[in-house]
Amino acid sequence: MRVAVVGGGPGGLYTAALLKRLDPGREVTVWERNPPDVTFGFGVVLSDETLGGIEHADPVVYEALRKDFVRWDDIDVVHRGVRHTSGGHGFAALGRHRLLAILHERCRSLGVDLRFGTEAPHPDRLAADHDLVVAADGVHSGTRETYADVFRPRITDHRCRYIWLAADFALDSFRFEIAETEHGVMQLHGYPYAGPSHDQDPAAPAGERQPGASTVIVEMREEVWRAAGFADLGEREPIERCAKIFADALGGRPLKSGNSAWTTFRTVVNERWSHGNVVLLGDAAHTAHFSIGSGTKLAVEDALALAACLDEQPALPEALAAYEAERRPVVASTQRAARASLEWFENLGLYLDQPSRQFAFNLLTRSRRVTHDNLRLRDTHFTEAVEREFGCPPATPPMFTPFRLRGLTLRNRVVVSPMDMYSARDGVPGDFHLVHLGARALGGAGLVMTEMVCISPEGRITPGCAGLYTGKQAEAWKRITEFVHAQAPGTAIGVQLGHSGRKGSTRLMWEGMDEPLPEGNWPLVAASPLPYRAGGQSPRELSRAQLTDLREQFTDAALRAARADFDLLELHCAHGYLLSGFLSPLTNRRTDAYGGSFTRRLRFPLEVFDAVRAVWPPERPMTVRISATDWADGGTTPEEAVEIARAFAAHGADAIDVSTGQVVAEEQPEFGRSYQTPYADRIRHEAGVPVIAVGAISSWDDVNSLILAGRTDLCALGRPHLYDPHWTLHAAAEQGYEGPGVAWPAPYRAGSRPPRTGRTDAPKPRLTLGS
Numbered sequence: 039m040r041v042a043v044v045g046g047g048p049g050g051l052y053t054a055a056l057l058k059r060l061d062p063g064r065e066v067t068v069w070e071r072n073p074p075d076v077t078f079g080f081g082v083v084l085s086d087e088t089l090g091g092i093e094h095a096d097p098v099v100y101e102a103l104r105k106d107f108v109r110w111d112d113i114d115v116v117h118r119g120v121r122h123t124s125g126g127h128g129f130a131a132l133g134r135h136r137l138l139a140i141l142h143e144r145c146r147s148l149g150v151d152l153r154f155g156t157e158a159p160h161p162d163r164l165a166a167d168h169d170l171v172v173a174a175d176g177v178h179s180g181t182r183e184t185y186a187d188v189f190r191p192r193i194t195d196h197r198c199r200y201i202w203l204a205a206d207f208a209l210d211s212f213r214f215e216i217a218e219t220e221h222g223v224m225q226l227h228g229y230p231y232a233g234p235s236h237d238q239d240p241a242a243p244a245g246e247r248q249p250g251a252s253t254v255i256v257e258m259r260e261e262v263w264r265a266a267g268f269a270d271l272g273e274r275e276p277i278e279r280c281a282k283i284f285a286d287a288l289g290g291r292p293l294k295s296g297n298s299a300w301t302t303f304r305t306v307v308n309e310r311w312s313h314g315n316v317v318l319l320g321d322a323a324h325t326a327h328f329s330i331g332s333g334t335k336l337a338v339e340d341a342l343a344l345a346a347c348l349d350e351q352p353a354l355p356e357a358l359a360a361y362e363a364e365r366r367p368v369v370a371s372t373q374r375a376a377r378a379s380l381e382w383f384e385n386l387g388l389y390l391d392q393p394s395r396q397f398a399f400n401l402l403t404r405s406r407r408v409t410h411d412n413l414r415l416r417d418t419h420f421t422e423a424v425e426r427e428f429g430c431p432p433a434t435p436p437m438f439t440p441f442r443l444r445g446l447t448l449r450n451r452v453v454v455s456p457m458d459m460y461s462a463r464d465g466v467p468g469d470f471h472l473v474h475l476g477a478r479a480l481g482g483a484g485l486v487m488t489e490m491v492c493i494s495p496e497g498r499i500t501p502g503c504a505g506l507y508t509g510k511q512a513e514a515w516k517r518i519t520e521f522v523h524a525q526a527p528g529t530a531i532g533v534q535l536g537h538s539g540r541k542g543s544t545r546l547m548w549e550g551m552d553e554p555l556p557e558g559n560w561p562l563v564a565a566s567p568l569p570y571r572a573g574g575q576s577p578r579e580l581s582r583a584q585l586t587d588l589r590e591q592f593t594d595a596a597l598r599a600a601r602a603d604f605d606l607l608e609l610h611c612a613h614g615y616l617l618s619g620f621l622s623p624l625t626n627r628r629t630d631a632y633g634g635s636f637t638r639r640l641r642f643p644l645e646v647f648d649a650v651r652a653v654w655p656p657e658r659p660m661t662v663r664i665s666a667t668d669w670a671d672g673g674t675t676p677e678e679a680v681e682i683a684r685a686f687a688a689h690g691a692d693a694i695d696v697s698t699g700q701v702v703a704e705e706q707p708e709f710g711r712s713y714q715t716p717y718a719d720r721i722r723h724e725a726g727v728p729v730i731a732v733g734a735i736s737s738w739d740d741v742n743s744l745i746l747a748g749r750t751d752l753c754a755l756g757r758p759h760l761y762d763p764h765w766t767l768h769a770a771a772e773q774g775y776e777g778p779g780v781a782w783p784a785p786y787r788a789g790s791r792p793p794r795t796g797r798t799d800a801p802k803p804r805l806t807l808g809s
Contacts, residue, residue: 039064042168044158044181046070048082048134049320049337050174051141056095056345058148067151069158077138080204080296081231081253083131083331084338091342102140106132108233108250112211115398116287118218118390122398126416129212131231133251137334161185161316170354171316172344174337177304179322189318190309195302197384199268200257200328202298203277205291208233208250214401215287216386222262223387226284227255227329254293255328256280257383260302268300276300303327303380305373311366312358319344324369326376329383330405336372340365374710375405381716388723392748399424400747406712410436410742428746431777436746437738437753438770438779441484443692443728445657446605448484448752449528450779451745452766455732455756456487456534456608456663458503460546465492465505467514475518478759479526482766482780485752486522486529488515490536490610493588493595496560497537497616500546506535507591512598519603528781533599534663535592535650536610539619540564540577552703565619565642566627571703579628585642588616589649596650600658607654609647611682612665613700617643621664621682622701624673636678640685651690661730662686663695666717669705676717680724687727693751695730696721712740719749730754738769 041057043050046068058066084092084103093100107130115122145152158164161184164171173181182189208230215226232251263269268276273295281293306325311318320337344361351357382404389397399421402408414421430439438450454475461470471488479486492498492505505511515533522531543559544552554575562577563584569576580588592609599607611617619625620642626633632642651660664686666679674682683694696718699705707713714733722729731750735741741753758765770780771790782790 039170040168041066041170041172042158042164043068043172043174044161044164045174045176045179045320045322046072046074046138046152046154047077047174047176047320047337048137048141048334049341050172051138051145052099052338053172053174053319053341053344054150055099055141055144055148056341057348058145058150059096060345060349062149065151066149068145068153069156070152070154071157072155074138074142074152074154075135077134077296078298079134079202079253080251081131081229082134082137082334083129083229083231084335086128086130088335088338089130091339095342095345096144099140099144102144103132103137106136106140106232108132108208108230110211110230113402114211114213114215115394115401116213116215117394117397118216120394122395122420123211124398124402124413124417124420127212129229131229131253133231136232165314165316169315170348172319173316173322174319175322177306177321177325179318181316182308182318182322185313185316188310188313192307192309194305194307196305196327196380197302198257198259198380199263199300199302200255201276201280201295201300203254203256203280203293203295205252205254205288205293206249207252207289207291209252209287213287215284216390217283218390219262219266219283221265222259223390224256224258224262224266224283225383225386226287227257228252228287254280254284254288256284259384263300305377305380307373311362315354317344317358317361324373326369326372327380329379330372330376330407332372332376336369339368371710374708374713375407378716379405385720388720389748393427395420395424395427396746396748400749403743403747406740406743409739410746411739424746433775434777434779435738435742435773435775437741438775438777439745440779441728441751443606443659443661446530446659448530450482450484450766451752452483452485452741452769453730453752453754454478454481454483454486454759455754456489456610457756457760458489458499458547460500460502460548462502462504465495465498465503465507466511467504467518471504471514472518472521475531476521476525477763479522479529479531480783480786481759481762481764482770482782483529483759484766484779485532485606487532487534487608487754488604490534490615491515491595491599493535493537493591496563497539497542497591499538499542499615500544501555501558502546503538506533506595506598506602509598512602515599515602515604519605523603526783530605532606532608532661533602533604534608534610535595535599537588537591537616538562539614539616540568540570540575540625541614543575564616565625565633568625568627570614582630585632585645589646592646593649593653596654600653600655604658606659606661607650608661608663608695609643609650610663611643611686612663612695612697614665614702617646618665618701622668622674624668624670624702636681640682644685644689647686647689647691659692660690661693661695662691663697665698665701666696666714666721667698668701669699669707670702673701676720679717680721683721683727683729684725687725691727693728693730694718694721694725695732695754697732710734711736712744715744715749722748722750728752732756738773741769 213228217224326332347357347360564577718729718731728751730752732754
């Protein structure tokens, strides 16, 4: 096999070494346009997991790396002059030049042909002359661009400028430092990659000692970078200015540059990673923001996987398919974490007014990979200090601290999210709803929400949707609220009021979600006469008189909800239903006073809110659910979502329930763990209103992390409560919590500890005797 590797970075070199080591008969050539001693950046961080893979695959490379690694455990966060240290994190780093030298040496010893200062031939020629072409040519990959119609890359430029620099001394930790300047916020990311020489004489003069080295990255928003004048400075001035701004972190020492320049980070995603015998690897295939230190790590892990798949599979097509199948989900997960980290730093200004220790916790958990629970394992002292400052009573997880909304105090921060059950008859909730909502109330959540309860027969999504447009329906709901208040004291129950708009008259979810009824359809109304799906029923545009009727239907339903003794009312202005349809520019094409500008699109939802608030008991809270983005071009922007939240809060909303999407059928959501939380986080900090976070929050560790970091006030969970109606009780048991934030119903107390599943104390074998 003849193998061409384009790009002499760590990923390309390590791929070449592995392929040659696994089969010395392979002819492996590496093309690198730069000389061997030219590289980008200074230090490289690798995880223990990656090092384990290297040790298993090539002990020679591992041993060479091990000798040069500098290791440390602490992360320092400096915020407004206050430094907080969190330990137990475990990093390993070495100089990038040294890493490349080790890989150069290993490649040469194995017989790899290294061609430095040489442009690789055109990809077409390489593909014709070789059995395999590995494109490891970086974020600006020429190979990827040559076959862009096949790889279909999506490249996103982000909002911060950054520069790679270095200092000639070893920081004693991974350090994040924030500088609030007259031009805006700047941040330093620094870490050691070479420690002081171990064999130097401690009595030697300071000038003769080797103090080690550190990578220093300075980052700031584009507008801050321009306001500070960095765009107009020469080569040396920016470096000197950065050293002055972060003089405390550097101890007054200078910074140096390795031909680095200010740049913006680019996230690279490809729909395909291979084309014929050409395969992408490392930054050519994907990038992950440097703030989670994963670029080299991902490239090295790509190399390990590619080499293994080529060794395991019978032919090249199967090997490349297996490589992509193995690596894609890992990379996607890392990119989600990197995106969360990147956006946290882009929006750093939102968090500056947090208490410094909470700010540090927020920073440490920004990517969602470090959580409350594993941070507690790494550094119990630090985590408990954050909890005390937050207001957690002793031995109380953040999720079990109370929260007050107007006259209602929730005993914990868990909400059972509204979930349509499609099980009502003529809008009347029955025994199913009693058992469903009653079970979840007994399960310990602070607040249990109904599904969207419709204000009219025409406002239903399906024939199975519940309503509050008749007295019989109100009586049925009162039966449920009475059960909750009597049998699950301390649990509140809320009602979500809404109207389906253009998304109504459809089948039950399990019969065909959003599919029109085969018969018995009712007419639809909406902000504008636009069907939700192509070929679906077109709604009528609401007239002014109909808008008045709708307001009255909402207030009538709210009055029934109050008589049914609900503790909280939520107005559904999300997911493309009627009120949401007024908010989004994609669904509101009106030319009257209720369409066009942002203010006009907001007018009718606010009128409905005001009308409902006027009849809802003043001591009971009202919340509003919104879609903070439509996940579609031209839709509601995150900036508009903040203004929507701010407007509802000004009109008396006690909290904003922040969801996303489901507004237009052509949406392209970016699913992932806690993927909607950043929108709630932004609204909480910019609009200054309490928020409920929703969306793939699945563990009590996530809930604790989000609340303690100050990203949300309450967490709403849907599917976890379908899987386990007693999710909150079990979360308390698993954390060993028995305080007032949750209470086991008396008949269930015997089940408050997990049942035993079998013996775990069998004696271990002590001797192995030969035959």
